[in-house]
Amino acid sequence: MGEDRSRAKQEVAAVRQAIDLGMTLIDTAEMHGEGGAEEIVGEALAGRRNEAFVVSKVYPHNASETGVVAACERRLKRLRIEALDLYLLHWSLSHPIAETIEGFRRLVRDGKILRWGVSNLDTDEMAAM
Numbered sequence: 001m002g003e004d005r006s007r008a009k010q011e012v013a014a015v016r017q018a019i020d021l022g023m024t025l026i027d028t029a030e031m032h033g034e035g036g037a038e039e040i041v042g043e044a045l046a047g048r049r050n051e052a053f054v055v056s057k058v059y060p061h062n063a064s065e066t067g068v069v070a071a072c073e074r075r076l077k078r079l080r081i082e083a084l085d086l087y088l089l090h091w092s093l094s095h096p097i098a099e100t101i102e103g104f105r106r107l108v109r110d111g112k113i114l115r116w117g118v119s120n121l122d123t124d125e126m127a128a129m
Contacts, residue, residue: 002036008043015044019051028079029057029090030071038078046080054079055086057119060094067095068103072112087113091120 001011015026026045028037038056045052056079062071072087087107089100104116 002038002040005036008040011040012044015041016048019044019048024051024053025055026052027055030059030062030075035074035078038075042078042080049081053085054081055088056084057088057090059090060092063089063093063100063103064095065099065103065106068100069106069112072107076112083111084113086115086117088117088119089121 002008026041028041030038041054045054056072056075058068058071062068068087072084075084075087076082087104093100101116104113107113108116
């Protein structure tokens with residue numbers, strides 16, 4: 001989704017139909033269509049933000065304290081929303097986890113995310129934190 005602009009109208013319609021049918025969770029990431037999927041979701045959510053719990057994920061190479069914040073701001077702009085319901089580190093760390101967490105905490109303080117966490121980390125990676 002979001003990789004071929006010629007399919008954008010159909011993709012937006014598909015997301016809207018999914019919401020109409022009861023889908024309440026939308027999970028995307030900056031790597032999905034290099035932001036194109038977020039643009040589709042943003043268009044589909046226009047006027048319907050309260051109908052979906054929106055999750056996005058940050059690339060590990062963007063997971064420094066300032067990188068997390070900048071990446072989130074790009075997410076919000078593409079999604080056309082004020083805040084993410086959940087923001088996740090996509091996979092294993094490229095930066096110290098303390099930096100990533102501080103970036104997440106800053107985003108919570110600024111009202112740009114409501115919750116944060118990790119995705120695609122195994123038990124050993126979680127224990128190492």
